[in-house]
Amino acid sequence: MKLNVIKQRSLWWTISATIILAGIISMVISTATLGTPLRLGLDFVGGTRLQFELDCTKPGNCDKPIDVATVRDVMAQQGLGGSSIQVLGEKQQALTIRTKTLNGEERTQLRNTLSEKVGAFDPQATQIDTVGPTLGRQLFSSGLLAIILSFAGILVYLTFRFQLDYAFFAFIALFHDVIITVGIFSILGLVQGVEIDSLFVVGILTIIGFSVNDTVVIYDRVREVISLNPEQNIDQVVDDAVNQTLTRSINTTLTVLLTLFSIFLFGGETLKNFALCLIVGFTAGAYSSIFIASTLLAWWRERTAKA
Numbered sequence: 001m002k003l004n005v006i007k008q009r010s011l012w013w014t015i016s017a018t019i020i021l022a023g024i025i026s027m028v029i030s031t032a033t034l035g036t037p038l039r040l041g042l043d044f045v046g047g048t049r050l051q052f053e054l055d056c057t058k059p060g061n062c063d064k065p066i067d068v069a070t071v072r073d074v075m076a077q078q079g080l081g082g083s084s085i086q087v088l089g090e091k092q093q094a095l096t097i098r099t100k101t102l103n104g105e106e107r108t109q110l111r112n113t114l115s116e117k118v119g120a121f122d123p124q125a126t127q128i129d130t131v132g133p134t135l136g137r138q139l140f141s142s143g144l145l146a147i148i149l150s151f152a153g154i155l156v157y158l159t160f161r162f163q164l165d166y167a168f169f170a171f172i173a174l175f176h177d178v179i180i181t182v183g184i185f186s187i188l189g190l191v192q193g194v195e196i197d198s199l200f201v202v203g204i205l206t207i208i209g210f211s212v213n214d215t216v217v218i219y220d221r222v223r224e225v226i227s228l229n230p231e232q233n234i235d236q237v238v239d240d241a242v243n244q245t246l247t248r249s250i251n252t253t254l255t256v257l258l259t260l261f262s263i264f265l266f267g268g269e270t271l272k273n274f275a276l277c278l279i280v281g282f283t284a285g286a287y288s289s290i291f292i293a294s295t296l297l298a299w300w301r302e303r304t305a306k307a
Contacts, residue, residue: 002239002243003239003242003243003246003290004239005238005239005242005290005291005294005295006235006238006239006295006298009291009295009298009299012287012291012292012295013292013295016176016180016287016288016291016292019180019183019184020176020179020180020183022183022187023179023180023182023183023184023186023187024179024183026183026186026187026189026190027182027183027186029190030186030189030190033190034189037182037186038182038185038186038189038196039186039189039190039193039194039195039196040140040195040196041098041195041196041197042098042129042131042195042197043131043139043197043198044137044139044140044196044197044198046101046131046137047098047099047100047101047130047131048098048099048100048101048102048107048128048129048130049096049097049098049099049127049128049129049130050096050097050099050107050110050111050126050127050128051088051094051095051096051097051125051126051127051128052094052095052096052097052111052114052121052122052125052126053089053093053094053095053121053122053125053126054066054093054094054118054119054120054121054122055119055120055121055122055123056093056122057122058119058120061119061120062091062093062119065087065091065092065093066087066092066093066094066095066118066119067118068085068087070117070118071085071087071095071097071114071117071118072085073117074110074113074114074117075097075099075110077113078106078109078110078113080099080100080110083097083098083099083100084097084098084099084193084195085097086193094125095114095118098195101130102130107128111126139198143198143201144201146201146205147178147201147204147205147208150205150208150209151171151174151175151208154170154171154174154208154212155167155168155171158170158171158212158216161216162219162223165297165300165301166219166297169293169296169297169300170212170215170216170219170293172292172293172296173211173212173215173285173288173289173292173293173296174208174211174212174215174288176284176288176292177207177208177211177281177284177285177288178204178207178208178281180280180281180284181203181204181207181277181280181281181284182204184280185200185273185277185280194273195273196273197273199271199273199274199277200273200274200277202274203274203277203278203281204277204281206278206281207277207278207281207282207284207285210256210281210282210285211281211282211284211285211286211288211289212285214245214249214252214253214285214286214289214290215288215289215293217245217248217249217289218241218242218245218249218289218290218293218294219293219297221241221244221245222237222238222241222294222297224241225237225240225241225244234298234301234302235298235302237298238294238295238297238298241294242290242294246290249286249289249290250286253282253283253285253286256278256282257279257282257283260275260278260279260282261275261279263275264276264279
């Protein structure tokens with residue numbers, strides 16, 4: 001079966017534009033309500049994060065899930081009403097709280113009060129992290145700089161490797177992948193309270209490196225087809241190049257996604273959002289390489305009558 005990517009390019013562009021628009025709207029709403037386009041985690045804004053899990057070795061301690069309303073009442077009584085609270089696990093017997101920076105006495109008092117209200121916690125499963133706001137800002141700035149430099153480096157490399165229009169549309173495809181991933185996480189932040197941490201920046205950098213790989217493979221094949229058939233129409237050239245590399249692109253992406261879904265399902269809470277970031281980004285990367293970067297190049301070459 002031969003895929004006609006050029007014939008349906010309006011459809012591919014509409015799908016991407018719709019997802020991107022939804023993400024941008026979410027980021028605008030998030031900025032208005034939270035002050036940032038994404039819900040920033042402890043790594044970036046600073047503060048204290050506490051994670052507790054009910055001790056199920058005690059009789060009757062895990063008979064019912066943790067009540068979020070009860071936790072909120074306790075936090076309000078402690079003067080921490082604006083804290084972020086999430087109940088974790090299928091049985092909702094674990095709890096994570098992100099709040100302002102607390103000293104040792106304040107953390108102990110909060111833990112003891114919560115234990116009285118929701119049940120005894122397992123001391124071995126308790127996790128407490130504190131990050132200062134200065135370090136959080138430094139992590140955010142460093143992560144943003146790393147992303148910008150990776151974009152710039154890839155653009156320069158592709159310009160020398162191919163031609164300027166190839167590099168430009170590969171850059172557009174990369175930006176497409178990143179903005180879709182950021183938009184999806186903005187939506188998740190508003191709907192489910194999903195926060196981003198330093199692993200999210202690592203995920204974005206990984207997405208940039210992975211998705212450009214498929215685009216380079218397709219562009220290499222486009223260049224080969226042009227050299228073999230210089231008189232062939234650019235639309236046919238791109239269709240042939242995409243179909244010749246389609247199986248390879250799909251197999252590579254599916255293999256990676258199988259591993260990522262395993263991490264997402266069984267890797268624990270710490271790696272779940274990282275795996276989800278890669279799942280979204282790699283899927284968007286495969287899509288953009290096949291349906292966006294190729295069709296944009298064909299559209300541009302057709303308009304400039306250059307093949």
